[in-house]
Amino acid sequence: MKKSLIYLDEEDIQSSIDLLEAVRQIYRDECYETYAFCFNQPIEAAECKFNYVFSVRDNMLQGCDIVNLTNCLEELHRTYLFDSILIPASYQGRMLAPRLAMRLGVGLVADVTRIEYNDGELEMVRPAFSGKLFAGVTNKNCSPVMMSVRPNVFTYTSKHLKDTKIIPFHPVSLQPSKIKLLEAKEKERAKDIRESEILVSGGGGAAHHFDWLYQLADELNGMVSASRRVVDSGIAGRSIQVGQSGKTVSPRLYIALGIYGSLQHMEGLKNVESIISVNINRNAPICSLSDIVVEGDSKEFIEKLLTKIRNSKKNKDMEAER
Amino acid sequence: MKIVCLVKFISDVANFLYDYEKNVLVRENVKLILNPDDACALAFALEVKARRPDTFVEIVTMAPASVLPLVEDLLRRNADRAVIISDRLFSGSDTYVTSKIIARYLENTEYDIILTGTHSLDGDTSHVPSQVAELLKMEQMSNIVRVYDESLQGKTVIVEADTDKTISKYEIALPCILSIGKDSKYKLPFVRYKDLELDVNDRVSVIKNENLSFSEAEVGLQGSLTKVKRTFARKLQSKEKTVVCNDEEGIETVYNFLKSKGFV
Numbered sequence: 414m415k416k417s418l419i420y421l422d423e424e425d426i427q428s429s430i431d432l433l434e435a436v437r438q439i440y441r442d443e444c445y446e447t448y449a450f451c452f453n454q455p456i457e458a459a460e461c462k463f464n465y466v467f468s469v470r471d472n473m474l475q476g477c478d479i480v481n482l483t484n485c486l487e488e489l490h491r492t493y494l495f496d497s498i499l500i501p502a503s504y505q506g507r508m509l510a511p512r513l514a515m516r517l518g519v520g521l522v523a524d525v526t527r528i529e530y531n532d533g534e535l536e537m538v539r540p541a542f543s544g545k546l547f548a549g550v551t552n553k554n555c556s557p558v559m560m561s562v563r564p565n566v567f568t569y570t571s572k573h574l575k576d577t578k579i580i581p582f583h584p585v586s587l588q589p590s591k592i593k594l595l596e597a598k599e600k601e602r603a604k605d606i607r608e609s610e611i612l613v614s615g616g617g618g619a620a621h622h623f624d625w626l627y628q629l630a631d632e633l634n635g636m637v638s639a640s641r642r643v644v645d646s647g648i649a650g651r652s653i654q655v656g657q658s659g660k661t662v663s664p665r666l667y668i669a670l671g672i673y674g675s676l677q678h679m680e681g682l683k684n685v686e687s688i689i690s691v692n693i694n695r696n697a698p699i700c701s702l703s704d705i706v707v708e709g710d711s712k713e714f715i716e717k718l719l720t721k722i723r724n725s726k727k728n729k730d731m732e733a734e735r
Numbered sequence: 736m737k738i739v740c741l742v743k744f745i746s747d748v749a750n751f752l753y754d755y756e757k758n759v760l761v762r763e764n765v766k767l768i769l770n771p772d773d774a775c776a777l778a779f780a781l782e783v784k785a786r787r788p789d790t791f792v793e794i795v796t797m798a799p800a801s802v803l804p805l806v807e808d809l810l811r812r813n814a815d816r817a818v819i820i821s822d823r824l825f826s827g828s829d830t831y832v833t834s835k836i837i838a839r840y841l842e843n844t845e846y847d848i849i850l851t852g853t854h855s856l857d858g859d860t861s862h863v864p865s866q867v868a869e870l871l872k873m874e875q876m877s878n879i880v881r882v883y884d885e886s887l888q889g890k891t892v893i894v895e896a897d898t899d900k901t902i903s904k905y906e907i908a909l910p911c912i913l914s915i916g917k918d919s920k921y922k923l924p925f926v927r928y929k930d931l932e933l934d935v936n937d938r939v940s941v942i943k944n945e946n947l948s949f950s951e952a953e954v955g956l957q958g959s960l961t962k963v964k965r966t967f968a969r970k971l972q973s974k975e976k977t978v979v980c981n982d983e984e985g986i987e988t989v990y991n992f993l994k995s996k997g998f999v
Contacts, residue, residue, distance in 0.1 A: 424900055477905060479865075480874060504899045508877055511830070511865035520831055520960030523860035536964055542746075542857055549964045591874050591908035595893070597901045611998060633998060651918075658859075666998055676968060687996060689989060695978055705992055709981030717986045722999055725990070 415445035416493060420500040423476055426458045428564035432499045433462060435567045438528040439497060439535060450486060461574040467582040476505055477594050483512045484586040490517060495557045502561040510561040519555040524563045540657050540680055565607060565661040566683060604636060606653050611635025612664045614655060617642040618671020618692060622712040623649065626670065629715050632722055640672050656681035670711035674699025736887065737791045738780040739846040742773035744802045745857040767802060771917055772852025778921035780850055781813055783884050791815050797837055800941060810935040811926045822944040827956035834866035836954060839947050841871060846910060853877045853914040868912045876907060878916040
């Protein structure tokens with residue numbers, strides 16, 4: 414029986430739970446048990462999904478205290494000897510995973526986006542060179558297998574309910590904390606592009622009339638996102654960037670305006686239902702993934718489509734009045 | 736006070752070309768640059784030194800010896816010393832081994848604080864700062880956007896970090912590793928005109944494995960715990976697509992598509 418531990422990041426519980434799908438892909442038909450590490454927070458979210466939940470309640474333990482979190486996970490591993498440990502590649506997880514891997518003396522693969530098997534050997538696939546290339550990385554016979562997994566890539570869909578056992582855990586390895594949170598200001602959070610069903614996205618070809626995108630997005634009740642090129646040139650903020658160095662998005666509709674579709678950009682699109690791309694170059698890579706390719710200027714396209722949508726609405730209203 | 740800046744030189748990925756015919760990266764003539772986040776870290780250290788001249792700034796990098804001209808350029812911006820950790824045996828090391836090598840050098844070095852960048856543009860694992868911190872038994876924090884340098888005088892330092900959802904202020908015990916993020920906007924100063932040709936050769940040292948005494952099996956590809964089995968470009972799956980123009984018919988097609996899917 415294989416044992417897999419998943420670290421539940423308090424800031425992003427859902428992404429952490431989704432790692433169960435990665436575990437399923439690692440063990441496939443083998444028998445395995447899943448464990449969750451959950452500290453100072455309600456365990457409801459993990460219930461019925463994991464076989465076991467370690468519940469830690471200790472006021473000494475804070476989310477920013479990576480050293481003590483490492484101590485806890487090490488302590489658990491020494492007792493349970495997990496075969497794999499998966500940590501979401503969140504802000505916290507990206508500091509915790511490498512520290513724990515060093516503590517346990519095992520290799521770590523960062524930002525895994527896919528699990529594969531090659532000649533019977535587990536291969537963790539991750540993007541490299543800003544997503545221009547992918548690397549299949551293997552672990553040299555070390556246990557546990559450790560990886561940090563990019564959020565929003567795996568989705569846990571099992572309807573099978575588990576009889577979750579709660580294991581209260583009282584760590585003995587905590588040490589006086591050397592880090593103190595003084596103040597936390599919530600960032601002004603405009604709605605996240607990851608939550609939008611419709612994205613109107615602009616690339617280099619739309620950089621000079623980027624404002625227009627907002628009009629189309631408003632009309633469609635969607636949000637505006639951007640490619641790295643637009644963000645790097647300062648026209649749009651990092652928070653709306655799609656791609657390997659930005660966010661992974663799964664909208665139902667992605668309208669790509671003047672976007673070339675580099676690998677680093679395409680890596681940010683997961684399970685997008687429909688893509689419409691507007692480009693003066695009909696051979697741009699993104700066009701081959703699109704349902705409809707409009708060959709032409711993106712500003713002209715927006716103007717014409719807006720007119721079309723508005724006129725149709727007007728006609729409908731008029732008909733309704735009659 | 737003494738600040739160590741741990742930096743990395745990377746291939747200039749923004750200007751990478753990809754050969755779609757042969758499915759390979761064009762690596763010829765790709766020049767090395769200082770990783771942008773690491774530049775922010777060094778820039779902050781040099782700011783501190785500009786305000787407090789008794790500050791000593793040491794640059795540490797693990798790299799092929801060919802980075803020397805780039806390192807010299809940084810020294811001309813008023814850094815005090817540079818160490819290039821370089822040995823044929825080290826090539827092919829993964830992040831685990833790299834961290835061990837760097838930590839072994841640092842174990843015998845004096846410092847009050849270590850600065851690094853958060854992300855690197857090439858591998859972007861962000862493992863090394865955390866793993867070096869683990870080996871040196873100290874705190875490490877990523878994506879720092881502001882360091883309150885007046886606080887550096889005491890036993891702790893106060894920083895502001897962008898944690899994705901919040902901007903948080905922390906107090907961290909010294910010594911520690913602070914990984915600076917690009918949004919910190921610390922910028923490297925230019926080389927002053929009179930220093931353009933400044934001879935800085937006596938301020939660079941190269942550290943080899945003789946100095947660090949690892950066995951051959953501990954480092955390089957052999958010592959690494961992970962192995963890159965293969966690299967490949969993602970094959971994009973083509974869809975059945977309709978190609979139209981920006982004319983009435985084209986817009987009609989797009990509109991009908993949006994309508995059929997319920998988007999308008």
